[in-house]
Amino acid sequence: MKYYLLHFGVFLFALSNAQAQGTFTGVITDSANVPLTDVNIYIHQLKRGAATDKFGRFKIQNVPPGQYDISISFIGYISSSKTIEIKEEEVTAIKEALSPGGLLLSDVVITDQIDRDVNTIAQIDIKLRPINTSQDILRMVPGLFIAQHAGGGKAEQIFLRGFDIDHGTDINLEVDGLPVNMVSHAHGQGYSDLHFLIPEIVEHVDFNKGPYYADKGNFTTAGYASFITKDVLDQNLAKIEGGKFGTLRNVNAINLLKDTKEERKSSLYIASEFFRTDGYLDNNQHFNRLNLMSRYSTRINDNEMLTIGLSTFTSSWDASGQIPERAVESGEITRFGSIDPTEGGETSRTNAWVKYINTQTDGGIFENQLYYTKYDFNLISNFTFFLNDPVNGDQITQRESRNIYGYHGSYSRESQLGNKSLQSKIGIGFRYDDVNDIHLYHTRSRKQFLNDVSRGDIDETNLFAYINEKLYLTPRLSLNAAMRLDHFTFNYADALTPDYKRQSISKSILTPKFNVSYTVTQNINLFVKSGIGFHSNDTRVVAVQSGEEILSKAYGIDIGGTFKIGNHILVNTALWRLDLDQEFVYVGDEGIVEPSGKTSRQGIDLSVRYQIVPWLYLDTDVNLTDPKAEDSPEGQDYIPLAPTFTSIGGLTFRMKNGLNGSLRYRYQGDRAANEDNTVVAKGYFLADAVLKYTRPRFELSLTTENIFNVAWKEAQFDTESRLYTETNPVSEINFTPGTPFFFKAGVSFFF
Template sequence: MATKLFLILFISILSVDSFSQKGNIEGLITDADSRTPLNGATINIAGNKGDNSDMFGKFSIPAVNPGSYEIIVSHVGYKTEIIPVEIKPNLISSINVNLRKSNLDLSEVRVDSKKSSGISNIGAVDIRLRPVNNSQDVLRIIPGLFIAQHAGGGKAEQIFLRGFDIDHGTDIAITVDGMPVNMVSHAHGQGYADLHFLIPETVEKVGFDKGPYFTGKGNLATSAYVDFSTKDFLDNNIIKVEAGQFNTQRLMGMVKLFNKTTEKHRQQFYVASEYSSTDGYFESPQDFHRFNLMGKYNAWFGNQSQLTITASTFDSKWLASGQVPDRAIRAGIINRFGAIDNTEGGNTSRTNVSVKFNKQWKSNWKTTDQLYFSRYKFNLYSNFTFFLDDAMNGDMIQQQETRNIFGYTTTAGKSYLLGNKKAIIDFGAGFRYDDVMDIELAKANRTTFYNSIQKGDVKELNSFLYVNQNIELSDKFSLNTGLRYDHFIFKYKDELAGATDFSKQKKGTVSPKLNISYSPNQKVKLYLNNGIGFHSNDTRVILNNAAEDILPKVFGSDLGVILKPTKNLILKTALWHLYSEQEFVYVGDAGVVEPSGKSRRMGIDFSARYQFNKWLFGDLDVNLTKARAIGEAKGENFIPLAPAFTSIGGLTAKTKDGFSGSLRYRFIDSRPANETNSVRADGYILIDMVAAYRLKKFEFTLSLENLLNREWREAQFDTESRLQFEPNPVSEIHYTPGSPRFFKAGVSFIF
């Protein structure tokens, strides 16, 4: 009986008013200057009815009562347009809207009822407000995400988010223009995500969300995903020169080499390049050098198809002073910027090519096809334990690999009417193939090779398919369901064991999603997200016959609300919970497999964005987390380095006279460094400042990091080590000191 009542209610929701003589609205949203379609514009009519423009700038709103209306079209960074429209029974009313760019105004930002959590509105605001001073700042856009660099500036940053020590990317999926950044079965650590090939000034949008709730996101997308999109078109050319303390220099340029616009077509090819170098603030110079080069061709053919070809390369080399033991500093053996072994460091490079084609067909299907290739090299020297294992030669290790990545993704989506309710269905499929050659962990230093600990070849294939369904149950309720299947083939040839062929394992996993949202008006949205995600483990885990645990699942739920109580204030808060299964983890620094037990994380996220007046903005993010291992005794169940309390915030000014500036803080509380909480990693609070002034074709910038010159520890680990003169090893905090006050100035020529 209950089932029948539910079916009757469901059908009535879909069919209510279905026999009324209503009209439909459809239209196209474009950028007034570039004449290209605008993705993500918000279109509202008659209270809570509305839609978002798709990648082709198109939208549709079905089942509108006949009458005269005003359509409100808004997009972050554009001036809102209000368009009158007359709706007639059983007819389609078509409108085209050209939006012009303008200064950010929070009064024009609306709560996005079509998104699963609406967090994209906050991301769109932040990318236009927060100064992106370096490639690290790009990741800091994500609320609650903290990073730590501990290897001379060339290594991928250590990431912390939602109670995870993500290491270098194990539980966060990062892409740039649809191409994965993370490296699976990496020589240093699973999911290693080196984002340094991305030139910060090329970033146009940052799409992100937290939790395993999104069907299009697969491997590693457990705590969050981040999608960086580079600029399709440049409005201006720019040449930038920067210099700072510690012999720091940077030269960056973005130039249009080809630009053609007609009434129906728009094409542009631009190149961007960057060269950075610094000695760093350590006693031993880091001798850091990095070169980046990127080219991007983008073409719109009418408003029905888009071709994008992107190629990039980067090369980096550096020295590092590594983590230093607390006892050596207390004893006066070294100061906090000294080193026990100053020969750490490495070199890395990556070259990428991507071809992407978007097409809208006459049948109203929209498709995206992307083919990509990456060539990657990595070589890293590290010494975490000094003379613990080798009292004569030291414990320096070398990790290296060379890999090729091939990938292809295809998606197809269509909007349709279910009764008189709008629905969107999306299908996706693809693969990623990693061919890793000579992946090695060795006992070696810069001059002498001693022996290999692990060495072999890895071949890993991840193929996937998914279906995602969105249904607008009413003007207020939306339902999103999804089902994803990922299949892996892991192969490893152990050269040290004399293997002549690859050992092999296969494994598949299913990831369902269910998200519900309720938006009574344009100022309030409630949502409940539920989903199962996963991250794969290193292919070398199969050497431990742990195949059943190489795709551990993460079960998550988010209950959140987004409010816009006034026209210049946006609030967002969420209660969340994540449960992680038992797994076996390959430890790249030791070449061993270790068990990692079940764990539970829960917390509260809070974000606020406020506009004081036309030129002054404020933002605040606060994140509280409790992370514990399951099945361990109380007091022995802490998760090392899991942040419990973090916060970032600041003030940003942007005036019509060309001045802009930002004063920001970042805070992370002290946290357990081991399972018993007997050793703690110190927290810190830092203040950074950036100022800029635009004078015609020139822009002058000043930045001060760690304005108050606080002593702080950037990366911290509870490590057992032995100094050369010590008879016995000691376990304590080892850390990389954070930067002292750092001043940098720059000038840009814009033409």
Template sequence: MKRTLYVLLLPFISLQAFAHLGSISGTVIDQTTNLPLRGVTVQLSGLGKGTVTNELGQYRFADLVAAPYKIEISHIGFKALTISVTVTDDQTTAVTTFMNRAPIELSEIVVSSRQAHDQQLISSLDIRMRPITNSQEILRMVPGLFIGQHAGGGKAEQIFLRGFDIDHGTDIRLTVDGMPVNMVSHAHGQGYADLHFVIPELIERVDFKKGPYNAEKGNFTTAGWADFRTRTALDRSFVKLETGQFNSYRAVAGLDLLGHGPKGRDAHQSAYLASEYSYSDSYFDHPQHFKRLNIVGKYHGHLSENTNLTLTGSTFWSKWNHSGQIPDRAVASGLAGFFGSVDPTEGGETSRTNVNAELVTVTPKNYTIKNQVFYSNYQFELYSNFTFFREDSINGDQIRQKEYRNLLGYNGSISRTDFVGKIRLTSTAGLQYRQDFTHHTELSHTKNRVETLDRRQFGNIDELNAGAYVDELFEFSDHFSLNAGVRLDYFRNQYADLIPPTPVTRRADAALISPKLNLYYTANPRLQLYLNTGKGFHSNDTRVVVPQNGRDILPAAYGSDLGVIFKPFPTLLINAASWYLWLQQEFVYVGDEGVVEPSGRSRRYGIDVSIRYQLTRNLYADLDLNTAKPRAIGVESGPTGRAQNYLPLAPTFTSTGGVTLQNVGRWSGSLRYRYMRNRPANEDNSIIAQSYFVTDLQVNYTRSRYQFGLSIQNLLNTRWKETQFATESRLRGETAPVDEIHFTPGTPFFARLNWTLFW
């Protein structure tokens, strides 16, 4: 009888004991900006319990017995802290912790099992150690990513990553504060991604991942994705003036609108206004007269204790001349110098105005709800001449690509972290919507940028992409976690052809399901193994989709990464991965027509290695090595017997690296190199794009109120070709076209001085 009574009362006894447990609710704040810090690692010493702060800088430990505890708090670029907290029965102990910024110490970085799928140790290290000095450096923050400018400073860069010549963005998804950068069905090419509307000094961090492994990321996520996050608040107001060779000038200013420094700032809101103006004639024989203007305003406020709102508005304008690509034979014959031009009338003008609103709420039941709406108004006009006089021996082959675009969209998600038994489960579901409307998207044959000879394409595009995804992160223990996700994408494409006397409108649609599965094993705070697998895709241009009635227009990409994050000793961090990627369809850029066309299947595989090493307290070294073997599949040999399966311009080996000096008295700086090996320029490897090795130098002298800086691109004054193409062209007077390398020369020795005033 007594035994039966005990069994009946046991649940009530257990509930009574459980009711006396307490909890800790904490918030971590940046001492400099007085704003919450997300992604901070928080651990209960000696108990094996850990977590990371959410979007509002919050964390929570529940079901704790009444006792004193020690909490270890760490974040890259901040001084690690250990605080003491006492938990009492039936009470939630509230803790607010301020973290101070500090020099990077690799010994303090822990390879954590918590949210391993989102861990970006390399990115966080690089953004802290290597300040971005110009807009091109923004993209180079992704290890292994190379860029090339081939049409003046105002055109989006050509991108190379993981054995891809991505052109201007076909196979990498780029966003800024969650707002898309890639332009679908663009006048110049699919996925065109122009990041020049971002002011480099406002970059706070770069979140990235290579491969199609994240369920949240949709279109263009094949080689990978990168999300550039701008500062929520300025540390302090500043003005920066810069001058350099080739008649180059730049001015940047950022004004903290709601207080000067953390003591004068309202803890619940911040706002700033920033602007940038650049001018340069550049190093070409024909001056570029390059001009760019950026204006950005940002507000961040807490509508309540658990809800914040971020509003960003920006506008950007740029105009330039450019010298175009030069055939090797023109330089060899003396027709043009290495920095000269065949058609000096090329150039362009572009602008983009953005509005971006982000609302984040953490509910009492620990649901994180994110809502984002964005809008962009975009204009683009570019004059190019790839083939000179091949098609028109009298007027030349210059073309104009032009469009007016309105882009609007929505990103929304809801997520929650909970425990199912001993399993820590983070569930996320999201909806995404994007619609692009272009007006008078044009490809025309022109002369001297003033005369239109004939229109080849002229129409309006309406492209809609709606997506939904579910993502589950299972943390089975401190050692093993699994991430599984799936997304559904739907596209509706419409093209109104305005060239016929009676405009013709046609439509097509398609859908695609993309599953993801990722495994992580953290052996200890120094070693983590991971296997990423997933399916991604890149969409086709609407002008390709509609003629095919929507068939085979969402080519899939299947990828896998087997990698390791390793700290063999406290001051050395290594991230290495062996990867494979299979694509259902490639893209070929047709220069004389200015469009993209689909071709066959391809596969790529290679090895990525990133190494970060702290040599001394103030001296750091980094090295990235990236190999790739890209090949087309199912391609027969040519008439000469040579293999025709090479992917033109795809990199096969790249490397970047350097040393960085931090806080040696008032001095800091870096010496860096980048190297790209010879690579095929055409399908049978009979034309070679030449390798290059370029070094850059940055030196800064900093006091509390001002900073002087010296930046030198191409320190050794190497003569190199930044972009190269195998193009068939005909010069004036030639009887037949010639197929050979056409190139844009790389920057020679280019020194700039800058001075920054803080207050």
């Protein structure tokens, strides 16, 4: 049954001649005078709240004169309470410094979640279970599953809200404002490699699901995740870890500049990560990765902030690739064996960016960011073995080199519309991808060139602008309406045609959003979110289709709420639906265009955070989804590999004597691997554990994965393939084996 998107409408309200009112404002910092973002400020008598911005500032307007009890709380800090007096047509200002404290869910105040810089669940999770691996970074998003199927150096395959997102087609990923998704990538549209991010340097993880956010553009259909690194290091870090399969990891983070004055205004640090492993497969993985990064931040004055970031990353590996079930069952190879052991790859990425934030005297905030990325990629794969070439095999190499240039800026301001509060934000920007020699070719034994499949140069430009308006009809009821305009220009020069020919196509898309939020009490917030998002298609698809189906729209709606039950339980839940006009993608593995028609997905998300006792926490995320291919007959309308039931959760403890740790699980149910569900990708249940002993100057850690040593299949595909000894091809599950029991131990020094 079809549904219609909530219309982008006109705000209607009555202006009233209320008595003169006052304004409550202030600045919240930590004990070192560093501004804190998203601190909760709550006026109990009025049941109204606000959150601080990037400068630690807040403003609550239209407050009737009188005395009020307020509370100031932030996860991981000691709460503060005080009484203030508001006078007619006057501004009451405070400045408060919060001291670090324990993680208490009683400190959580439920306010309007739509316009927060970091959502409440993300704040709790990053404090509760710090991320220690590149895989943990993505797993911070509730309901998100990942699978690795090419030796650890390739970007993870992502699953979220009934999507097999491949490597990023339907989720928008960012790091410090830099786009992670690669448009028109050699391996596939939206390819997102997060391995250039050092986990220990992450300060915030912001995420939301659905296409409801005007500042998030391409690939924001299932949702987005934004990772922000630390402005300043609390202390220097030196960490060394070692474990099974020849695993070694070293992380260092050193302050180079730290103000000794009472007010800390500037910071400069460098960080590095080196990782290597032989891997658990029969063939040595020879995997290594090196990350280097530096970040400089300074508050020029109380109204200006400047941040500069530099990072570089390189990685290389050998891979065993996917293997067919029949080869394992016959004993030809073990489940950790390989059909083509010459797979592997190399990749690198260098980033440079500068961000400037300026606050005006009227409260308006300008944000401007310029960035540049240099990226190289080379991947060798073999998915079908000897299906197409029974002599040399079907190995392919995908290669590209690109430069990305970008800018995004915004201006936001709070004003009055009659006696109503209006928050406005406008933004503009561009992204230009210059992709050189994007190449797919047939190879043998990794080094021998056989023939070209496709080759060319791509120029892709995305210009965008958006406007976002949020009106508080009452202190608790807000309406949010937004509109985003994206304009794309696709250029492709095919190097395999006899004559040079550049194909150029342009297309624009408007994507409206309309959201409603109602804060019932400081413990309940209800919302309805609706909007249109999109994902672009690969430039080579656009060229083949002569401009048809360039920008596929996604229509979404969420109805749900955030609830605080007592002082110890936090619940977030939503019923949702998402329809796509077309899942139409370029299959980089074969150099072909593969349409899959209209699709619909609907489901329910549930996240629970429970502080059982002051030192013991429970968290769980449960996600149920019903994915369907709309243009297919019943019984043949399954979407291959789309997840239908997933759950992630665990127990975390933090003792005062320094002992802390967690026991966590991951569950993914069985999934259809083809359109009629006659081939099934088997689900799995895994358990991991972490134990740490933390003191002011050092930390000892022991990490175990797959503690029950489950024989599970990580990445799974219904693939037609042929082995060298076979006459006819066979279609069945091809898979990469999941990690067996693994442990590593580590020691960290703080100074």
